[in-house]
Amino acid sequence: MGLFILRRFGVMLLTALCLTFVVFFLTNLYPNLEKLAKTQGNQRMSDEQVANWLENRGYSQPLLVKYGQWLGVAPGFTNTLSDGQVVGSCIRPGVDPENIPTFCGVLQGEWGQSTVFKDDVGAIVSKRLGNTGYLMFWVLVLMIPSALIVGVLAGMKEGSFLDRSLSTFSIITTATPEYVSGVIFIAIFTSSTVGLKWFKGTATSAMDNPTFENFFLPVLTISLYGMGYIARMTRASMTEVMTAQYIRTARLKGVSFPNIVMKHALRNALIAPFTVIMLQFPWLLNGVVIVETLFNYKGFGWALVQAAGNNDIQLLLAISVVSVFVVLFTQLISDIGYVYLNPRIRIS
Numbered sequence: 001m002g003l004f005i006l007r008r009f010g011v012m013l014l015t016a017l018c019l020t021f022v023v024f025f026l027t028n029l030y031p032n033l034e035k036l037a038k039t040q041g042n043q044r045m046s047d048e049q050v051a052n053w054l055e056n057r058g059y060s061q062p063l064l065v066k067y068g069q070w071l072g073v074a075p076g077f078t079n080t081l082s083d084g085q086v087v088g089s090c091i092r093p094g095v096d097p098e099n100i101p102t103f104c105g106v107l108q109g110e111w112g113q114s115t116v117f118k119d120d121v122g123a124i125v126s127k128r129l130g131n132t133g134y135l136m137f138w139v140l141v142l143m144i145p146s147a148l149i150v151g152v153l154a155g156m157k158e159g160s161f162l163d164r165s166l167s168t169f170s171i172i173t174t175a176t177p178e179y180v181s182g183v184i185f186i187a188i189f190t191s192s193t194v195g196l197k198w199f200k201g202t203a204t205s206a207m208d209n210p211t212f213e214n215f216f217l218p219v220l221t222i223s224l225y226g227m228g229y230i231a232r233m234t235r236a237s238m239t240e241v242m243t244a245q246y247i248r249t250a251r252l253k254g255v256s257f258p259n260i261v262m263k264h265a266l267r268n269a270l271i272a273p274f275t276v277i278m279l280q281f282p283w284l285l286n287g288v289v290i291v292e293t294l295f296n297y298k299g300f301g302w303a304l305v306q307a308a309g310n311n312d313i314q315l316l317l318a319i320s321v322v323s324v325f326v327v328l329f330t331q332l333i334s335d336i337g338y339v340y341l342n343p344r345i346r347i348s
Helices: 004-027 030-040 047-055 063-071 121-156 162-175 178-189 212-242 245-252 257-269 271-286 289-294 301-308 313-341 344-348
Strands: 079-080 086-089
Touching: 004 063, 004 313, 030 047, 086 257, 121 162, 121 257, 121 271, 121 301, 121 313, 162 212, 178 212, 178 289, 178 313, 212 257, 212 271, 212 289, 245 257, 271 313, 289 301, 301 313
Parallel strands: none
Antiparallel strands: 079 086
């Protein structure tokens, strides 16, 4: 088991390096750098002025050199301009130019400065990640138990009225995009003209003081969309397990139906849904952009939109790195969970 986890960690690191290099390459393409120069300098800059601006600030260095500086394995770039201003990858507000560190990359915990928010990228990412993490927690609390209950109830008796009803409900929730259900919920539950006006709070206020009124609608919107997929997978897996030979043997022995479901069928039926549940973490981290924008909840997805729309390279890189590690870490947990849910995998 320990060797298995160690191998997985090695593959994770190699995959993370490859993916971050691809993202770094795409964000450092010349059109993006040209847009950055004109945004930070002057929109009327000529091509020669853009080239000088990029060269003076180290953006014209070879790609591998810049990637090494960003990682923190190569010395950072520092330059003194003609007006005496000191610029470089390791320059931070309030730091004496004489005390500039040699290495200042991701490995040193330095994510750079945001060109849009004018703040440390690490502080921005941690704050927005905390907002989305709180949203993710309550979405998972509502979504996973509800989806498992719906899937198990539908799969216990295939073809019954309950099965058809719950399966139809699951398909409807999965087929309805978040921006559609979110708009419907806003119109029904918050509108002062035609709505019920049950929820008077806004998701913006939930970032400082989350309550049921200002936080339940975005949680419900995301939960409904993800719940149907998990419920369908659970139902399909449960239906397959309920027709297995050992289930029939348990019935012939006179084991009660609830004990058959809880003690014999449920554990094997959770193998496939477990993978789907683990895939919800990356989706909740980056895939709730529409919901966060719709409800004006400034989380991780909202920061991703702001970074991409405003060409904030350092912030976009940091968000990409966090996303990559969340995906890889959830896949590691999924592989370990397989081992405990299915003994045959452990033996092999």
